[in-house]
Amino acid sequence: MSLLHDPGFSGRHLREVLRLRPDTCDAEHYQDGLVVVHDNGTQLAFDSEHVDVPAQLSAHARRMRQRIYRAGARVYCAVGYALANVIIVRCDQALVVLDTTESHQSAAQIWQDFKTAVPELADWPVAALVYTHNHSDHINGARAFVNEEDVQAGRTQIIAHATLMQAVSDNASVVAPILATRSAYSFGALLPAGPQGSVSAGIGPRLINSHVSFLPPTLTFEAALDITLAGVRFEFRHAPSETDDEIVVWLPDDDTLLSAEVIQGECLANVHTIRGTRYRDPLQWVDTLDAMRKQHDKRPVQWMVPAHGRPVGGAASIAELLTAYRDAIAFIHDQAVRFINHGATPDELADWLPALPPHLAQHAWLGEYYGTVKHSVRQVFSGLLGWFDGDPATLDPLPPQARAGRWVRLAGGREAVLRELQACEDRALAPETTRESALDEHRWIAELAGQLLRLDPTDAFARQTKARALRRLGLSTLNTNWRHWYLTCALELEGRYQNLPFKGNSLAVRDIWMAVDPLQLLRNLAVRLQAEQCLDLHTRLMLDFTDRPLSVVLELRRGVLQISAPDDTTKPALPGLCLRTPWASWQRQMALGWPDLEAQLTSGEVQLTEGSPEALQAFINCFEKPGERMPHLALR
Numbered sequence: 218m219s220l221l222h223d224p225g226f227s228g229r230h231l232r233e234v235l236r237l238r239p240d241t242c243d244a245e246h247y248q249d250g251l252v253v254v255h256d257n258g259t260q261l262a263f264d265s266e267h268v269d270v271p272a273q274l275s276a277h278a279r280r281m282r283q284r285i286y287r288a289g290a291r292v293y294c295a296v297g298y299a300l301a302n303v304i305i306v307r308c309d310q311a312l313v314v315l316d317t318t319e320s321h322q323s324a325a326q327i328w329q330d331f332k333t334a335v336p337e338l339a340d341w342p343v344a345a346l347v348y349t350h351n352h353s354d355h356i357n358g359a360r361a362f363v364n365e366e367d368v369q370a371g372r373t374q375i376i377a378h379a380t381l382m383q384a385v386s387d388n389a390s391v392v393a394p395i396l397a398t399r400s401a402y403s404f405g406a407l408l409p410a411g412p413q414g415s416v417s418a419g420i421g422p423r424l425i426n427s428h429v430s431f432l433p434p435t436l437t438f439e440a441a442l443d444i445t446l447a448g449v450r451f452e453f454r455h456a457p458s459e460t461d462d463e464i465v466v467w468l469p470d471d472d473t474l475l476s477a478e479v480i481q482g483e484c485l486a487n488v489h490t491i492r493g494t495r496y497r498d499p500l501q502w503v504d505t506l507d508a509m510r511k512q513h514d515k516r517p518v519q520w521m522v523p524a525h526g527r528p529v530g531g532a533a534s535i536a537e538l539l540t541a542y543r544d545a546i547a548f549i550h551d552q553a554v555r556f557i558n559h560g561a562t563p564d565e566l567a568d569w570l571p572a573l574p575p576h577l578a579q580h581a582w583l584g585e586y587y588g589t590v591k592h593s594v595r596q597v598f599s600g601l602l603g604w605f606d607g608d609p610a611t612l613d614p615l616p617p618q619a620r621a622g623r624w625v626r627l628a629g630g631r632e633a634v635l636r637e638l639q640a641c642e643d644r645a646l647a648p649e650t651t652r653e654s655a656l657d658e659h660r661w662i663a664e665l666a667g668q669l670l671r672l673d674p675t676d677a678f679a680r681q682t683k684a685r686a687l688r689r690l691g692l693s694t695l696n697t698n699w700r701h702w703y704l705t706c707a708l709e710l711e712g713r714y715q716n717l718p719f720k721g722n723s724l725a726v727r728d729i730w731m732a733v734d735p736l737q738l739l740r741n742l743a744v745r746l747q748a749e750q751c752l753d754l755h756t757r758l759m760l761d762f763t764d765r766p767l768s769v770v771l772e773l774r775r776g777v778l779q780i781s782a783p784d785d786t787t788k789p790a791l792p793g794l795c796l797r798t799p800w801a802s803w804q805r806q807m808a809l810g811w812p813d814l815e816a817q818l819t820s821g822e823v824q825l826t827e828g829s830p831e832a833l834q835a836f837i838n839c840f841e842k843p844g845e846r847m848p849h850l851a852l853r
Contacts, residue, residue: 277586301525342367382734390740473519485588513532517535622671683851755791
């Protein structure tokens with residue numbers, strides 16, 4: 218018998234303690250000495266009291282007022298303009314900017330407000346732009362602060378970790394469509410702002426959707442870079458944590474640490490993000506925090522300025538916060554592994570480890586507004602052991618629709634399921650039902666109605682019933698990602714997104730597509746290949762790019778696409794097609810599904826130097842065009 222089922226197992230006491238979930242609190246001393254240099258009274262998050270918003274979530278939103286803070290004499294931090302902060306360092310007659318938010322619009326607003334708030338710096342040039350890591354909310358407003366001419370002339374450097382562009386390329390080429398969808402669900406981009414929709418994004422007030430601008434790095438490093446920028450010493454350090462390319466910056470002459478997203482704002486770290494990501498190794502994150510703690514012990518700083526949330530003042534407060542943050546992540550990992558070693562499955566982990574210990578759960582910077590223990594411990598399981606939970610019944614189960622049919626028959630048929638759904642709703646809404654019991658009913662309603670929808674996605678009653686349950690769950694949760702996902706799926710079930718325009722590979726990210734390695738970006742084609750169209754086909758398309766010294770061979774080999782640089786044997790060994798084209802033209806055609814390739818061939822902008830137009834069209838027809846409708850995530 219597993220120790221988990223032993224009545225004397227001491228982990229049972231831990232589970233009961235963790236279920237208490239004490240209220241969070243604010244620690245105002247963390248902001249001692251912080252100066253507000255600009256406050257126009259704007260609040261993008263919902264911070265009022267409302268029955269459909271947990272009080273703690275409203276209180277958390279009040280920390281996100283749109284302001285520009287000064288931390289010490291040299292560092293300014295713009296909070297509340299977008300998902301992420303922008304940090305501006307005053308050097309000698311020049312500025313250094315860290316991160317650029319997710320949109321050109323919000324970045325431009327920050328830049329204008331900064332110049333208004335600190336007019337004596339308004340005309341100073343930008344000596345360097347720094348990307349702390351690859352996520353879009355840190356890199357997509359670059360041109361608001363610097364222009365391409367200054368970068369090309371060497372007047373402005375763009376600094377990042379050596380692996381940043383690889384991560385940017387992966388996000389832009391391979392999983393771009395589903396990441397765009399899941400990010401929209403996770404950040405509430407499809408929801409109305411306000412108490413029945415998106416109240417905040419947890420780490421910031423909200424995601425700003427507008428024009429994107431990006432410029433690639435000009436100076437990268439691996440482990441460390443010590444450099445003087447405009448007369449000020451900067452110590453850049455690789456700090457793998459939320460991402461593998463994360464960097465932090467120490468200003469040794471100013472007692473300041475720019476902590477990037479190693480400290481992920483005034484909330485629990487997203488040890489896993491439900492929108493989807495590679496494994497975030499908690500031990501790596503803890504090691505990075507320990508290295509920062511060691512450095513702080515050796516050379517204490519008075520200011521810590523994160524990429525999300527407000528700056529922190531005072532050496533003792535910074536030391537305490539770094540320790541609490543690392544302990545929270547270590548607890549998630551270590552206790553998850555403890556229970557995994559006793560045979561716990563992912564769902565059992567979420568039951569046994571529902572929250573942090575009380576002393577951490579009530580910490581001002583560890584509220585579960587963005588990360589949660591429940592979805593983080595599941596990630597520890599999958600990261601260490603993979604998807605298989607150990608029960609052989611899950612190795613090769615019946616397909617979801619077939620399983621749903623058998624469950625519904627076992628329950629007595631559709632009418633019996635409908636009666637159970639109605640009974641659950643009645644219990645959930647009864648005056649004597651406790652809040653937790655009501656939420657349990659809604660969880661079961663969502664699951665049970667989902668079985669009917671697997672059998673018939675058009676079942677209006679099941680859709681409405683599941684939507685009501687998801688809405689109740691969403692309006693009750695503290696975690697903004699969970700809230701947004703629940704509420705967005707409720708609207709999806711109600712048919713609100715039937716005709717929503719969607720381009721998963723939209724040219725809204727043109728700056729990024731033009732910046733990434735073409736070989737990497739062409740992998741987008743490999744994951745759009747309709748293998749069923751070419752199982753008996755073996756041919757190739759050679760692309761000779763006229764605006765850069767590069768040729769690429771796309772070899773289509775019986776349902777598989779191989780992308781490589783050509784060699785001396787390529788052409789004679791395998792006849793096929795050859796196109797001469799500017800990279801920008803091919804990239805646009807690929808992104809939009811080749812809407813006007815024929816016109817470009819006619820005009821001569823693109824030249825077919827080998828093969829026939831009919832063979833070229835047959836080659837292109839083997840690939841899916843970018844989706845024009847957002848995938849549905851609630852209807853399974």
